[in-house]
Amino acid sequence: MTERLYYTSDETAGRAQVIRCTEEPDGRYAIELNQTLFHPQGGGQPADRGSIAGMAVEAVSLRGEQVAHIVSGALAPGEVEIQIDEDVRERHARWHSAGHLIGYAGEQFGWKPVKAHHWPGEGRITFMPGESVDPLPDASALMTMIDGWKADNLLRHTEIEAGRRKVRFGDLPAYLCGGTHVKQLADIGVMQILGLKMKKGQLVVTYVLDSQDCD
Numbered sequence: 001m002t003e004r005l006y007y008t009s010d011e012t013a014g015r016a017q018v019i020r021c022t023e024e025p026d027g028r029y030a031i032e033l034n035q036t037l038f039h040p041q042g043g044g045q046p047a048d049r050g051s052i053a054g055m056a057v058e059a060v061s062l063r064g065e066q067v068a069h070i071v072s073g074a075l076a077p078g079e080v081e082i083q084i085d086e087d088v089r090e091r092h093a094r095w096h097s098a099g100h101l102i103g104y105a106g107e108q109f110g111w112k113p114v115k116a117h118h119w120p121g122e123g124r125i126t127f128m129p130g131e132s133v134d135p136l137p138d139a140s141a142l143m144t145m146i147d148g149w150k151a152d153n154l155l156r157h158t159e160i161e162a163g164r165r166k167v168r169f170g171d172l173p174a175y176l177c178g179g180t181h182v183k184q185l186a187d188i189g190v191m192q193i194l195g196l197k198m199k200k201g202q203l204v205v206t207y208v209l210d211s212q213d214c215d
Contacts, residue, residue, distance in 0.1 A: 001065040003035035006180055007165050008158065011037060012050075012084035018077050028058065030068040031075055037084050040067050044116040045096050045179045049088045053080040090187075093180040094209055095120050097156075097169075098191045100181070101149060102205055104172050105142040109134040111203055118179070120209070127203040136203070139193040146191070153186040 005014065020032040031052060040060040041047040047060035052069055059070040096118040102125045103113035111127035154170030158181075167181055168174035182188055194206040 002033060002067040004067065004178070005035050005037050006039050006048075007160065007178070009037070010183065012086050012089060013037075014082055015079055016052075016082050017079055018052075018075050021075050021077070023074070024070065028070050028072055029074050030063075030070055032066050032068065033080075033082070036067050036069070037082055038067065038069060039089075039092070039178075039180050043177065043179050044099070044118045045092055046119055048092070048180075049085040051083045089180060090182075091120055092118070093182050094188050095123055096177075096179045097181045097185070098188050098207060098209060099123060099125055100167070100169070100175060100177075101146045101185070101188075101191075102142065102193070102207055103175070104149070105145040106137070106203070106205065107173075108145060109137045109141075114202075123207040123209075125205045125207070127205070129201070129203075136196065136198070139196060142193055142205070150185045150188060153184050155184050156181050 014037055016033040016035050018031060019034055022030045024030055038048045038050065038057065038060045039045065040062045042062055050057050052071060053075055055071045055073060057069050057071055061068050099116050099118045106113060106125065106127045110130045110133035112130045113125055114128050115126035117124045149169065152170065154172065157168050159166050164176055165178055166174035167177045169185055190210045192208050194208055197204045
């Protein structure tokens with residue numbers, strides 16, 4: 001099992017041990033570390049970018065209980081330096097945290113978030129109706145709630161319970177989540193809900209952060 005340091009740490013540089021190096025079918029190599037700062041692609045969030053031993057990490061994925069770091073060359077077992085691209089980490093954290101706020105706001109109207117896509121430039125949250133649903137909210141109603149939470153600059157809290165990680169802001173409900181998030185809601189910056197659409201009984205809310213903050 002790879003220890004996922006990003007669950008409890010915001011550090012973007014550190015050291016780890018190469019446990020295994022396996023050649024991939026495409027000629028690249030999958031590096032398994034004893035611990036990692038890299039968030040793998042999944043949970044609605046893209047993978048971190050960065051380097052291991054100075055070699056660019058081209059992809060990061062979860063394979064069972066191990067995190068696979070894909071690089072162009074082989075690495076021998078032993079200690080290496082790992083470095084996360086700080087700008088990319090911050091961008092993904094902002095988009096993921098903004099998605100959580102939309103989830104919170106939708107729940108205030110009786111809608112239950114069931115799916116999320118926090119990719120920069122493609123943000124959307126999908127809701128199912130709960131047991132008691134208010135009239136379909138509009139974007140301004142959701143943003144009024146969200147802007148209030150941001151103005152209060154609620155702080156992020158994380159905890160590990162029964163091996164599962166929970167994330168919340170202030171006293172808002174905790175979501176089971178393995179993603180990266182801002183330390184405080186003011187760090188999200190400008191966000192906008194682009195639209196709300198009903199599709200096959202589900203409510204899909206699309207959102208964007210400032211227009212220049214896309215991959």
